[in-house]
Amino acid sequence: MKQYLIFLYIIWSSIIIGQGKSYSEKDISISKWIDGTLLVPSEVEKPSLAIIIAGSGPTNRDGNQNFVKNNSLKKLAESLTNNGIASFRFDKRIVKQIRQGNVDKDIMFDDFVNDASDVIDYFKTSNDFAKIYVIGHSQGSLVGMIAAKEKADGFISLAGAGNNIGDVLVEQVTKMAPKLGEEAQRVVDTLKNGKTTTDYPPALGSLFGPDLQPFMINWMTYNPTEVIESLKMPVLIINGTKDLQVSEEEAKLLKEANENAELKIVENMNHVLFIIEGDDLENSKSYNESFRPISEELIESITDFIKE
Numbered sequence: 001m002k003q004y005l006i007f008l009y010i011i012w013s014s015i016i017i018g019q020g021k022s023y024s025e026k027d028i029s030i031s032k033w034i035d036g037t038l039l040v041p042s043e044v045e046k047p048s049l050a051i052i053i054a055g056s057g058p059t060n061r062d063g064n065q066n067f068v069k070n071n072s073l074k075k076l077a078e079s080l081t082n083n084g085i086a087s088f089r090f091d092k093r094i095v096k097q098i099r100q101g102n103v104d105k106d107i108m109f110d111d112f113v114n115d116a117s118d119v120i121d122y123f124k125t126s127n128d129f130a131k132i133y134v135i136g137h138s139q140g141s142l143v144g145m146i147a148a149k150e151k152a153d154g155f156i157s158l159a160g161a162g163n164n165i166g167d168v169l170v171e172q173v174t175k176m177a178p179k180l181g182e183e184a185q186r187v188v189d190t191l192k193n194g195k196t197t198t199d200y201p202p203a204l205g206s207l208f209g210p211d212l213q214p215f216m217i218n219w220m221t222y223n224p225t226e227v228i229e230s231l232k233m234p235v236l237i238i239n240g241t242k243d244l245q246v247s248e249e250e251a252k253l254l255k256e257a258n259e260n261a262e263l264k265i266v267e268n269m270n271h272v273l274f275i276i277e278g279d280d281l282e283n284s285k286s287y288n289e290s291f292r293p294i295s296e297e298l299i300e301s302i303t304d305f306i307k308e
Contacts, residue, residue: 023086262305
């Protein structure tokens with residue numbers, strides 16, 4: 001009798017696991033610096049593929065950084081794949097460099113674009129997928145729309161800025177410390193002209209330190225509205241009303257630049273794709289709360305866009 005119960009338990013556990021995971025999973029190295037995870041739905045012969053590009057900082061394929069774990073991009077990838085859409089998410093190159101103790105101090109914004117472009121080329125060459133869509137989150141929005149141009153079948157901006165990053169930084173600094181706003185504007189104006197500077201207050205060192213300036217100069221050469229205007233593919237722009245980093249006004253700027261794009265504003269969704277019913281404290285804490293589910297409305301919107 002005991003052996004029979006054990007047998008039933010094993011069978012039941014197998015059924016539960018099988019129902020929860022309806023896809024295959026494979027780790028792939030795209031290039032010297034780019035590793036990622038491919039999820040492919042089990043019952044779709046030739047699905048579309050969503051390539052997910054992470055935001056700023058040393059962000060890994062799951063949407064996490066050191067001491068900050070929310071698994072937002074992992075949850076997005078798994079949700080899409082459970083809906084019949086293959087997904088590939090990858091660590092930013094700096095993540096691998098940190099692990100190997102070999103961080104490139106000369107890394108540029110264009111390196112991120114080149115990495116995303118390599119990923120798109122890899123899967124286009126494989127011919128395993130019906131269509132290829134690029135989903136860029138936060139900084140990854142601009143990276144993704146540049147890389148996707150004339151390569152992908154569609155583009156999705158997820159919490160992406162519409163303004164030039166220099167203007168975004170000035171606005172953020174002014175909100176937090178109005179007295180530093182003018183100083184930030186002066187530094188940004190210098191960087192936009194392609195010049196470095198040592199004339200900035202110590203309080204702005206984390207934004208405009210000497211090691212960061214070449215990267216920022218490169219990033220500031222791109223205006224998201226100009227790039228998205230040039231896209232001839234289907235475009236979906238998504239933002240949440242509880243996003244502390246990128247306001248919904250940024251999404252509206254992108255929409256104005258590309259009149260054919262679809263705009264989706266998700267009520268109470270924050271920057272890491274969670275629904276927040278409370279205040280800014282709850283919002284901030286959620287960045288490190290991996291138990292939270294991501295927005296169902298977000299998943300449905302992206303699924304419908306890719307499958308339409």
